[in-house]
Amino acid sequence: MDKLLLIYNPVAGEGAFKENLDEVVSLLQKKGYQVIVHRTSNDEDLEIVINNSKNFIDVVTAAGGDGTIHQVVNAMLKNNLTHVPLGIIPVGTSNDIASYLGIPFSFFDAIQIIGSRKVKNIDVGEVNNSCFVNVASGGLLMEVPHTTSVKLKNLTGRLAYYLKGIEQLPNLRPIPIKISCPEETVEEEILLFIILNGSIAGGFKNLAPAASMTDGKLDVLVFKPVPIPRLLSVFVKILRGDHFGDASLKYFQTAGPIEITCEANVGTDVDGEKGPDFPMYIKLRKGLLPVFVPSVNFK
Template identity: 25%
Template sequence: MSVAPLARRRALMLVNPNARRGSEALDPVIARLAQGGVDAVIERFETPEEVSADIARRRHEADLVIVCGGDGTINSAAKGILETGLPMGIMPMGTANDLARTLGVPDDLLKAADIVAAGNLRRVDLGEVNGCPFFNVASMGLSVDLAKGLTPEAKRRWGKLGYALAALKVATRAERFRAEIVSDTGRVKVKTLQIAVGNGVHYGGGTKIHADATINDGHLDLYSLELKNVWKFGLMLGAFRRGEHGAWDEVRTAKSTEFDIRTETPMPINTDGDLVTETPAHFIIRPDAISVFAPRRP
């Protein structure tokens, strides 16, 4: 389906060649964008650090940025998008594509191109931990071990199944850790397997951070997984997929615009799939921080 052309716009298309679908031919996508009035210039990068730097360096050459990759790739673009104020389009070429799922951007790249060409913009919140931005979720504990064990090769070979296989392996040797959680409602000390702070809706290949979460609700959603027996986590998987895990006694939940988390020893923190910082951690929300191309109704 072709789209009605708008005034011609220039797009900087940043491609992660190491993404699960990073080797796919993009000529049909470029042609589809051109039909909709978007002239795209492709730039492939080798390291995540290049992404935001390229956006900032070429800000005057583009009217919009299109990020081609998964959630980690999009996360790498966040600082550049925030600094320049350029609107962002998404070509979901990763494994989980959780931000695309939250926004209603389809995996079909031609349909995703139509969304960019249509020009409908939506303002979304951005989470931040120790100055590092995230769209979906930032977490410590189980998810960090999962991120370490889920190699790019495993993602390409197994896709979303790779998350389940890696999670099963991690869960068998998981240990609880002590942490203090501070928010506007007070402070609490916990012994937990995982603490996650969500800005968006989906993470981990479609799991929901909270049943009622949106990516523009102006607050962060936290949960702490305080299980004594890891095997019980298997019984809770359905609730986690639906975002209803707060109904279990072993799961602590909270909403706030700001959290501080401290641990006995520094613990690494995973943001949108990549390890970027460690505790002590200061989380904040940046409401309506970024403009993204999205369907009018996800």
């Protein structure tokens, strides 16, 4: 039997996963896996567990939101486990990675994909000393996910982020930034930037429709300073998927590397986790990570 290390976040989704843990383990066993369960508590603990398991595990599975997946992938890469497939069971508030990969939000349907053993190698972004699967971003709204209470997130889901973001809109001020890559240089005042590996971020499914985790490119969106009513209209356009060509946005693709410098004291975010300080050095590692997906024809 293949040995599967199951890592779960006990607080994601108001603890919904742990209430179904026994049945999840049973289903994975029926799919031919010997299951080793780890309840994640912090990054250091996770790295130790994966390091201690790396010589005998065949599969790593992360049950949680984007932040949990981010932590698990970083621990895997630090332990050179790029040959071990990653399974994903979506739980919690933010599941943009699972949405992009087409992984069902039902625990039990997600297990069917892990049991099918269909694997696709995806690109992984690298920023300073860590990696990201889906997105790296920066600007004056980047503190929202980290200042929203767990209780509010569990009660209202992604709406909690939007409510907190609206609360912060009156405080928005342009920030001076320089984004440099072989294809483009942006040096001006902006509101925020979003660098995508996949096409979904913040629940916006049409944010970068051309983005792909297998194309060896990153998609860059830069939001220019505009009055708040104008900014809200841009977000409405993003919901509809017709924001490209809007004068308040700059969009381009790059194979990297990207260097971002900023003198202002603003936050950054990687896969829903607090990101590094500036300067940010970003590159893409093509086809680095094998992931269980619904179809090997996934793009």
